[in-house]
Amino acid sequence: MAPLRSIVGKFAHAAFTLQPGHRHTTLHKALPSSTSETAALHGLSEMCRLFQATPENNLYLDASPLGRGVFVKDSVSKGDVILSIPISSCFRDDEPPDWFERFTEDDDVTDYERYDPSAWAIRLVASLLDMDLDRDTNNEDLKRGRELWKSMLPDKNMLRASLPVHWNEELLLSTKCTALEVAVDNAFFSRGNAVLAVSDKLGQFLNDRGGFDEDELKKKCHDALDMVQTRACRVERTCEDGIQWGPPLRVLAPIFDFINHASAKTTGRFTANAEFGIEGETMGDIHDAKLVVRALKDLRGGEEVLIDYGDSARPAWKCLNSYGFVPIYDPKSDIVEDGFVENVAELWMNGLRFEVDPYSIPFDLVEVAGAQAMLDGTENNSTDEPLSPSVVKAITKRSSEAALHMLLVSDLSDKEDTPEYRHSASLAASLRKSQYQVLDAFTENLKAIIF
Numbered sequence: 001m002a003p004l005r006s007i008v009g010k011f012a013h014a015a016f017t018l019q020p021g022h023r024h025t026t027l028h029k030a031l032p033s034s035t036s037e038t039a040a041l042h043g044l045s046e047m048c049r050l051f052q053a054t055p056e057n058n059l060y061l062d063a064s065p066l067g068r069g070v071f072v073k074d075s076v077s078k079g080d081v082i083l084s085i086p087i088s089s090c091f092r093d094d095e096p097p098d099w100f101e102r103f104t105e106d107d108d109v110t111d112y113e114r115y116d117p118s119a120w121a122i123r124l125v126a127s128l129l130d131m132d133l134d135r136d137t138n139n140e141d142l143k144r145g146r147e148l149w150k151s152m153l154p155d156k157n158m159l160r161a162s163l164p165v166h167w168n169e170e171l172l173l174s175t176k177c178t179a180l181e182v183a184v185d186n187a188f189f190s191r192g193n194a195v196l197a198v199s200d201k202l203g204q205f206l207n208d209r210g211g212f213d214e215d216e217l218k219k220k221c222h223d224a225l226d227m228v229q230t231r232a233c234r235v236e237r238t239c240e241d242g243i244q245w246g247p248p249l250r251v252l253a254p255i256f257d258f259i260n261h262a263s264a265k266t267t268g269r270f271t272a273n274a275e276f277g278i279e280g281e282t283m284g285d286i287h288d289a290k291l292v293v294r295a296l297k298d299l300r301g302g303e304e305v306l307i308d309y310g311d312s313a314r315p316a317w318k319c320l321n322s323y324g325f326v327p328i329y330d331p332k333s334d335i336v337e338d339g340f341v342e343n344v345a346e347l348w349m350n351g352l353r354f355e356v357d358p359y360s361i362p363f364d365l366v367e368v369a370g371a372q373a374m375l376d377g378t379e380n381n382s383t384d385e386p387l388s389p390s391v392v393k394a395i396t397k398r399s400s401e402a403a404l405h406m407l408l409v410s411d412l413s414d415k416e417d418t419p420e421y422r423h424s425a426s427l428a429a430s431l432r433k434s435q436y437q438v439l440d441a442f443t444e445n446l447k448a449i450i451f
């Protein structure tokens, strides 16, 4: 039997560690190169110019296996700047439009109360909707840049189809993921409240300007929320001496928001090669600061820039819920940074739900399997070793069944003949496959203990 190492406290749940002996490294495959002088290059360069982002001419948009993404034209060295965009060119959650702001300058409230940090998404939605109000601005470049950016955003209906909060019950159930179902239930209500909060305020403003269509307005709020949810980032506010200034800022940064996700913790086919943060903040003053993307390693010309979207991109169901995609991760070939959990799958045993990952077994699951083995009479001797062969066999049997169950769900992609529905159904299938891979790797690692 392979030795086991107890790692209580390292993960959120207490667990036994599985020996990842059979895992091996995959070589980083070359990403497709692309022509340097494309229309996409000019689109991003023009945006860089209008938003005063630098370098002006080294980024272009192109198709990648992950969807449309940002590529570098010329090579970039580790640590160098890939993109630097002034915060003043971005949408910030602490600068909502005047028709949305609840307090006046004279109100005696703290910044914390003035801009309730938990309501960042609504404030960004208000800022996005404000763009459509065509209000006067003294910065024509910023206005033109935003128009160009808006024209390059993804199709609203396909984006809507990618987010489980908009799916019907049948599609949601077909993912075989209880955690996603619960998260969607919660998101559904908070989303409803968010849309009401913005549409009420914008409605009042538009009423004074001659009226509006209520349903149309709500639809616009939902669309804007989809964009904010999938494209805004969170940045910590820290000045040179390392002191943190207030809550993190949520930013919707044009150009930056075209960069795709890859994990920084795995050595899979796609790995993050860039990181980002705010630079140039002084004593809580962020007006002259920049959102800066730097290379984590040397990038070749024609390589896609990839950043890690962070905790909201893992496990896979959370990434689907937040961003509308299932990240690529193969537990049988990708190496994961020690102690890190990239994806999980649920496993039901005796009516109880457990979450497993390929490298650990929850203690509670071992207990339940042990009690069951005693009842079944397969475990006769009480032993000091809780992970006895019969317990391992009981869990292995259950996890193989659960993995098979992921594959046996019928595909819903032909149920409705629209590209949007097919997109949703294929995402649900990807999540099942991803959970299958976790359960399969978990079962294999478990079997390696007794065979």
Ligand SMILES: C[S@@+](CC[C@H](N)C(=O)[O-])C[C@H]1O[C@@H](n2cnc3c(N)ncnc32)[C@H](O)[C@@H]1O
Pocket (backbone or CB within 6 Å): 066, 067, 068, 069, 153, 154, 162, 230, 231, 257, 258, 259, 260, 261, 262, 323, 324, 325, 326, 327, 328
């Ligand atoms: C911040 S945007 C990135 C740019 C986006 N691809 C575009 O064309 O506008 C985030 C969206 O990009 C897509 N995306 C990002 N990373 C991805 C990945 N690793 N795999 C699949 N889709 C990804 C998802 O649709 C996600 O909602």
